[in-house]
Amino acid sequence: xxxxxxxxxxxxxxxxxxxxxxxxxxxxxxxxxxxxxxxxxxxxxxxxxxxxxxxxxxxxxxxxxxxxxxxxxxxxxxxxxxxxxxxxxxxxxxxxxxxxxxxxxxxxxxxxxxxxxxxxxxxxxxxxxxxxxxxxxxxxxxxxxxxxxxxxxxxxxxxxxxxxxxxxxxxxxxxxxxxxxxxxxxxxxxxxxxxxxxxxxxxxxxxxxxxxxxxxxxxxxxxxxxxxxxxxxxxxxxxxxxxxxxxxxxxxxxxxxxxxxxxxxxxxxxxxxxxxxxxxxxxxxxxxxxxxxxxxxxxxxxxxxxxxxxxxxxxxxxxxxxxxxxxxxxxxxxxxxxxxxxxxxxxxxxxxxxxxxxxxxxxxxxxxxxxxxxxxxxxxxxxxxxxxxxxxxxxxxxxxxxxxxxxxxxxxxxxxxxxxxxxxxxxxxxxxxx
Numbered sequence: 001x002x003x004x005x006x007x008x009x010x011x012x013x014x015x016x017x018x019x020x021x022x023x024x025x026x027x028x029x030x031x032x033x034x035x036x037x038x039x040x041x042x043x044x045x046x047x048x049x050x051x052x053x054x055x056x057x058x059x060x061x062x063x064x065x066x067x068x069x070x071x072x073x074x075x076x077x078x079x080x081x082x083x084x085x086x087x088x089x090x091x092x093x094x095x096x097x098x099x100x101x102x103x104x105x106x107x108x109x110x111x112x113x114x115x116x117x118x119x120x121x122x123x124x125x126x127x128x129x130x131x132x133x134x135x136x137x138x139x140x141x142x143x144x145x146x147x148x149x150x151x152x153x154x155x156x157x158x159x160x161x162x163x164x165x166x167x168x169x170x171x172x173x174x175x176x177x178x179x180x181x182x183x184x185x186x187x188x189x190x191x192x193x194x195x196x197x198x199x200x201x202x203x204x205x206x207x208x209x210x211x212x213x214x215x216x217x218x219x220x221x222x223x224x225x226x227x228x229x230x231x232x233x234x235x236x237x238x239x240x241x242x243x244x245x246x247x248x249x250x251x252x253x254x255x256x257x258x259x260x261x262x263x264x265x266x267x268x269x270x271x272x273x274x275x276x277x278x279x280x281x282x283x284x285x286x287x288x289x290x291x292x293x294x295x296x297x298x299x300x301x302x303x304x305x306x307x308x309x310x311x312x313x314x315x316x317x318x319x320x321x322x323x324x325x326x327x328x329x330x331x332x333x334x335x336x337x338x339x340x341x342x343x344x345x346x347x348x349x350x351x352x353x354x355x356x357x358x359x360x361x362x363x364x365x366x367x368x369x370x371x372x373x374x375x376x377x378x379x380x381x382x383x384x385x386x387x388x389x390x391x392x393x394x395x396x397x398x399x400x401x402x403x404x405x406x407x408x409x410x411x412x413x414x415x416x417x418x419x420x421x422x423x424x425x426x427x428x429x430x431x432x433x434x
Contacts, residue, residue, distance in 0.1 A: 003126050005033045010127050010203065013234055015262070017134075019205045020127070020235045026225040028377075029414040032212055032235060033200070037219045038124035039084075039110040040185065040196035043103060047071060053081040055185070055193060055218045067092045083117065084110050087162055094161075101158045103195045105151050107182065108174055109159050111197065112166065128203040133177035139258045140176065148175045180257065185216045188412065188422040190383045196221075207236035207263040208249055213377060215416045224415060226377040236263070243337050243373055243380065245272045248299075275373055277333035286331055294331050298324070298338035305345055314349050321346040335369040347387075356395055363388040367404075382411035386426070398433050405430050 007026070013019030026032055042052050050057050051073045061071035064078065067089045072078040078085075087109055092099045101109075111130065121129060140148070152171050155163075165171065181202040185193045198221045201214060211227040212235055229235065240252050246269045250260045265271065278286060301324040308317060321342050332339050347362035367388060370381045389404030409426055416422055 005126050005200065008033060008235065013205055016205045018128070018203060020203050022229045022231055022233050022235055024231055026229040028225055028228060029417070030225045031417060032223045032225055032229075034217075034223070035198045035200045035221045036124050037196040037221070038122060038130055038199055039107060039114050040194055040219050041103060041106045041110060042194045043192055046193055050193060051077050052085060053077040057187070064089060084113065087113055087159070091158055091162055095158070099158065101154050102151065104175070104178060104182070105154045105158065107195050107197070108151070108178055109155060109163060111174065111178070112163060116164070125199045128199045130177075130197060130199050133181045133199070133202065135173045135176035136180055136258050137172060137176050148172055151175050183214070183221065185219070188383065188416075189386055190379060201237070204235055204237040206239040206253065206257070206261060207265075208238060208242055208261050209263045209265040210236045210238040210375070212237055213379065213415050215379070215420075217420060222417065224417060226375065226414060241380070242375065242378070243275075243340065245269075245275045245337065271373060274335070275337045277335045279329075279331060279333050282331075290331065294328060295338065298328055298341070302341060314353050318346060318349045318353075321349065334365055335372070337373060340366055340369055351387075356391055360388070360391045360395065363391060377411050377414045379411075379415055382408045382415065385411070390429070393429070393433065402430055402433050
C-alpha cells in the first residue's frame with residue numbers, strides 16, 4: 001500500500017509529468033524527507049576506508065575473511081550486508097584481478113537480487129516504485145545503446161553463476177532507468193563514495209534554481225529546504241552542476257535526461273554574463289565568434305581531461321590544465337566558469353601530488369567566484385571552503401583555516417542538518433586549533 005510522505009504529495013506538474021509538491025510550509029534548513037537507498041554499492045576506491053553496509057568512515061575496519069575485499073564496522077554490519085555481498089564475494093575470489101564490472105553493473109546486479117527478495121513496496125518507494133522509473137529507451141542514441149549492451153554483457157559475464165537474469169528487454173529497461181534516475185553518494189568534500197537508487201528522491205523534478213538540496217547520511221538521502229517553501233509549491237532539486245551558463249546546462253540536461261529546463265534562471269539567464277566574464281584589459285572587445293570558438297575549445301579540453309585521467313600521469317594531467325588555462329586566459333577572466341573548471345581540476349591534481357601550496361593557490365582563486373556563481377547553499381562552495389580550510393591548517397595558517405571552516409559550516413548546517421556527523425567532525429577540527 002502506498003503510504004506517502006508527510007507534508008508532501010505527488011501531482012502532475014505542468015509540462016513535466018509527475019512531481020512532488022509541498023502541503024505545508026518548510027523553512028530554510030528544514031528536512032523535507034529522508035529516503036533510504038533501495039539498493040547501493042560502495043565504490044571500489046573507498047574499500048577499506050568505509051563500511052560496505054553503512055558507509056561509516058573509520059580506521060580499523062574488519063575485512064571479509066573470504067574475499068579480503070569488503071570491509072565492515074563489525075559482525076552485525078557484515079551479516080547485514082551478506083545478502084548483497086555474497087553476490088560478489090565468490091565471483092571476486094574466482095576472477096581475482098580480472099574482477100572489474102562497472103559500478104552501474106554492480107548496482108543493477110544488487111537491484112535484481114533486491115527485487116527477488118522484496119516483493120512489497122519498500123521504505124524507499126513511498127511515492128514512486130523503482131519499476132515506475134522512466135527509462136527513455138526510445139530516446140537513446142547509438143552510443144548510449146552500445147553502453148547499455150556492454151553493461152548487459154558484463155552483467156552476464158561476471159554474474160552468470162550467481163544471478164537469475166530477467167529477459168533482455170527487462171535488463172535494457174533496468175539499465176536505462178538506473179542511468180536516468182541513479183544517484184552518486186558523495187562525502188563532505190564531494191568525493192565519490194558510491195552509487196545508489198532512491199526512488200522517492202528521483203520523483204522530484206529539476207530546476208537550475210532549486211528550493212531543496214540532497215545530501216547523504218550513510219546510505220540514506222536527506223532532502224532539505226534551501227529556500228522557504230510554501231504549501232502548494234513544487235519541490236525542485238537540481239540534477240546537474242549549476243556552475244555553467246544556461247546553454248551549457250541545457251546541453252547537459254538534454255544529453256543525460258532528455259529535456260530542456262524552463263526555470264526562472266534559464267529564462268532570465270541572469271548569471272550568464274558573470275559566468276562568461278571576458279578579460280578587462282583587452283585592447284578590443286572580442287567578436288562573438290571568438291568567444292564561441294574558445295567555449296568549444298574549453299569543452300573539448302574538459303572532455304580530453306576526463307578521458308586522459310585513465311591513462312596519463314598526474315604531471316601530464318597538470319600540464320593539460322596549465323596549457324588550457326594559458327590559452328583560455330588570453331580571452332577569459334579568471335572568474336569565467338571554464339577557467340574555474342580547469343583550476344578545479346588543477347587543484348585536484350595538486351592535492352594528489354601533495355603539492356599543498358599549488359592546491360592552495362588554485363583554491364584561493366576559485367572560492368570567491370564560486371560564491372557568486374553557485375546558489376547560496378551550494379555543496380560545491382561548502383566543499384571548496386572545507387578543502388581550503390584543511391589546506392590552511394595543514395600549512396600552519398590557523399586563522400585562515402578556521403575562517404574558511406566557519407564559512408563551510410554555515411552552508412553545511414543548512415544542507416546536511418546540524419546533527420550530521422560531518423558537522424561534528426568539522427567543529428572538532430576547529431576546536432583543536434584553539
